[in-house]
Amino acid sequence: MKGKILFLTGLGVGYVLGTRAGRQRYEQIKSAASRFWKSPQVQRRVDDVQEFVKDKAPEVAEFVADGAKKVVSQVSGRKKSTPEV
Numbered sequence: 676m677k678g679k680i681l682f683l684t685g686l687g688v689g690y691v692l693g694t695r696a697g698r699q700r701y702e703q704i705k706s707a708a709s710r711f712w713k714s715p716q717v718q719r720r721v722d723d724v725q726e727f728v729k730d731k732a733p734e735v736a737e738f739v740a741d742g743a744k745k746v747v748s749q750v751s752g753r754k755k756s757t758p759e760v
Contacts, residue, residue, distance in 0.1 A: 687708075691701050711717060 687704065691704060
């Protein structure tokens with residue numbers, strides 16, 4: 676999903692920068708994007724995603740912390756594989 680959004684954003688930016696239609700076409704695109712972003716359906720989805728992130732953030736933080744602890748314990752528990760000179 677993130678890849679699709681980035682692709683479409685890049686496509687839009689490339690079109691705007693490469694178009695010969697100039698400022699008028701840029702303003703049309705900008706206006707359409709603004710209407711899209713402000714639409715109730717999009718804002719409902721934005722709210723849903725924000726709530727989802729708020730709910731999952733503690734779980735993600737705990738998961739990352741546990742993973743970091745495991746990595747630290749694995750790295751600190753290894754013996755040196757190369758002899759010291």
